[in-house]
Amino acid sequence: MGQYEHHVFVCTSGKTCPTQDSKDVFAAIRAAVVDAGIKGRVRVNHAGCLGQCGHGPMVVVYPDDVWYHGVRPTDAGQIVSEHLIAGRPVETLRYVAPPGDNKLPE
Secondary structure, eight states, X not given: OOSOSEEEEEEOOSSSGGGGTHHHHHHHHHHHHHHTTOTXXXXXXXXXXXXXXXXXXXXEEEXXXXXXXXXXXXXXXXXXXXXXXXXXXXXXXXXXXXXXXXOOOO
């Protein structure tokens, strides 16, 4: 499978995600991973623009190819416990869009 069971990318770049507290989302997910004791199995990284501006903060979990939108720092525990540990994506946060860029007009 590779070095990690899951690789989590949090958009902390682009036009809108940084203005929507994406760095706080990143920090909260990383802390929740550490608190859950799965740091060696799950990698959390900053990501550049994911081409979904206006839907953020965006979080993507690989290899599952599950995208989350409008993620708040308070959602971190749920993403970690339900998705990364139990294997069930958090449907209330799940983002399903057609392939490619899906940016909202500014």
